[in-house]
Amino acid sequence: MSERRLQFDVVVVGGGTAGVAAAIGAATVGMRTLLIEKNPYFGGAVTHSSVLTFCGFFAQQEPIEQVVGGVGQQLLDNLGKLGIYAGPYRSPRTGNVIVLLDAEATKYALDKTVQDSDVTPRLHCQVIGASVAQNGIREIECYDHNGRFRVEAKAFVDASGEADLSALAGAEVRFGDDEGRVQAGTLVMRIGGVAADADLNRNLFTKAVLEAKRDGEPYLTKQKGMVLRLPGSNDVLAMFADEAVDGLDSASLTEAEMSARRQSWAYLNLFRRVIPGFEHAFLSQTGPSIGIRETRHVLGEYTLRGEDALSGAKQEDGVARGGWPVEIHKPGVPAEYQHIRDKSFYDIPLRALKVRGLDNLWCAGRIISCDPIAFASARVMGTAFATGHAAGVAAAHYAAMKRVDVTSVRAELVRQGAFV
Ligand SMILES: Cc1cc2nc3c(=O)[nH]c(=O)nc-3n(C[C@H](O)[C@H](O)[C@H](O)COP(=O)(O)OP(=O)(O)OC[C@H]3O[C@@H](n4cnc5c(N)ncnc54)[C@H](O)[C@@H]3O)c2cc1C
Incomplete structure (x- = not known):
């Protein structure tokens, strides 16, 4: 078979909640965007590990405030059309505000949300390599049952949940906390x-x-x-x-x-x-798969700190909002919770999504640059939609203009219905 080679403006690796939002965000800017996912469906943990509650779309205060919109909202709208989503649910026991889901409806609504956009999707496809030159990823190597093939692009988003692309490209990554411990x-x-x-x-x-x-x-x-x-x-x-x-x-x-x-x-x-x-x-x-909460974290141009999250800090280059409490799971013991100040939200700056050392790579979802406390909040799926959306828009701007200006990224996110 002749060598397969594809060319795109933006490639997003991983079609979990973060990756779907990143790809749609980039395509909506007008960039030719490829979304690569190794599973037979999108969603990551929500569909592949039956994590059937979206946390992070809403802050925990009363009255309820929505903090994530944009692509995440498009998915909620499609879930609404399937009769699954009619608004947030406040747990009478914990007081936390969540979205209750159904696995098959979520798979189908994700398909629909991707198909309504100009994204080119590739399921059943795994990224296994990356070539780097002059501080940027030039192309990646992928695998399906026909063998290996290469994809060139101007900008990339790592939304793989395990920071596969960043690690393959030689970016600095950290496994777990400072002592290599990960959540259960x-x-x-x-x-x-x-x-x-x-x-x-x-x-x-x-x-x-x-x-x-x-x-x-x-x-x-x-x-x-x-x-x-x-x-x-x-x-x-x-x-x-x-x-x-x-x-x-x-x-x-x-x-x-x-x-x-x-x-x-x-x-x-x-x-x-x-x-x-x-x-x-x-x-x-x-399952189908055991749910993995944590493996690698990317080192970004800024590392979001527990104090930023818990104090509800607002940042000038905020491109996403985190509204979920810090929630730490150690194997075999009950989860530990700490609320964000006033049960409100904090900002996630674009710098925490920018992978250090590689000019054309952004990260999104549970691998963004943060310390263990901030991670324990920002990892949830509502927030992953928001960081994904922002990473996708930033990558699209880089692909179009070779530079990224945070004011323009924020303006584009607002234009696409996101909350910043
Ligand atoms: C048991 C458990 C309970 C949780 N409870 C909740 C909850 O109630 N509510 C909530 O909001 N969050 C919850 N979380 C956290 C949340 O599910 C994750 O943090 C979130 O899914 C992160 O989204 P993501 O898109 O970054 O990663 P993922 O959902 O992990 O998606 C990453 C995707 O990338 C794909 N991928 C990886 N490597 C490659 C590769 N090399 N090539 C191609 N594709 C690749 C994977 O197949 C996957 O689909 C829970 C997590 C676990 C494990």
């Missing part, structure tokens, strides 16, 4: 056959798990997990099966997937035995 991975369980009137009070589950652990049940980790009823069905989503996992390493991932599945069956059997309404419950799905 979790295999999400979808449980069917639950009675419609079953009480999902978390304390019931916590008590059941604690007692089972005390009785010597070996395969349970977390006792305080999220349990929620999915919209449009009686199915229940449960997040308990935590693993300390290196999401970059296939050996570690293999061990974690198998161990987390064993945990899931142990949780299911326990719930069947002791939680009223779960007598006929069954596992309708795990």
Whole structure:
């Protein structure tokens, strides 16, 4: 077969929430944009790990304030047309404001949102290499079942969740926190056959798990997990099966997937035995993949700090808003929360999305340049839409003009419906 070679203005690597927003943002500027995703659908964690709640679209204060619009809003509108989204949901237990989702509707709404734009999508395609010259990425190497092929572009966005493109291009990256520790991975369980009137009070589950652990049940980790009823069905989503996992390493991932599945069956059997309404419950799905919260972080021209996030700091070059509390997950223990001042929001500056040392590379989503505390807030999917959108517009401006001016990026984001 003759060598396959493609040419675009902007290439976005990773079609999770950040990557979809980046690609649509760049294409809306008028740049020929390619979006590359290794899975058979877009969404990243939302579709591939059943993380079926968008956090970060809204700040937590009362009255509720929306802090992310733009491409994220386009997706919410498409979810609305499918009857899934009719507005935010404030949890009566935690007070947090979220968007409840359905996996298949989200896959389809993401397809629709991408197809409504001028983005060229490539699913089932993995980026495996990058060629760098004169402080910029010149082309990347991709793989599908026909073999390797190359894509040239003027600007790139790394929205791979694991900073694959940045690492392949030799940019400086950090694994986890300063000591290489990462947040826990979790295999999400979808449980069917639950009675419609079953009480999902978390304390019931916590008590059941604690007692089972005390009785010597070996395969349970977390006792305080999220349990929620999915919209449009009686199915229940449960997040308990935590693993300390290196999401970059296939050996570690293999061990974690198998161990987390064993945990899931142990949780299911326990719930069947002791939680009223779960007598006929069954596992309708795990994953598909274990959810990886954290691996590599890019080093940007600015590193967003925990103080910036917690104090609700506003920045002159703010291009995205973070409205979710700091939420830290350590393997097997309950999540720790810290609220943003006044339950409001903070700004994420464009400098935190600009990869240091490579003129034509921006990053978005959970890999943006931030310390462990800021990461614990900015990683959520609503915020990933916002950082993705901004990174895409910045990359498009670079592709068009070879320079990026933050005032123009902010103006374009506003024109595209984003909140800055
Ligand atoms: C268990 C768990 C629970 C969570 N709970 C919530 C929650 O309730 N609400 C919330 O908003 N957030 C939650 N989060 C956080 C959130 O899901 C992630 O931080 C968010 O998905 C980050 O978005 P992203 O687009 O940066 O990355 P991802 O969603 O990870 O997407 C990255 C995409 O890039 C693709 N990719 C990677 N490498 C390559 C490559 N080399 N070539 C091609 N494609 C590639 C991947 O296949 C993937 O689709 C949770 C995370 C986990 C793991």
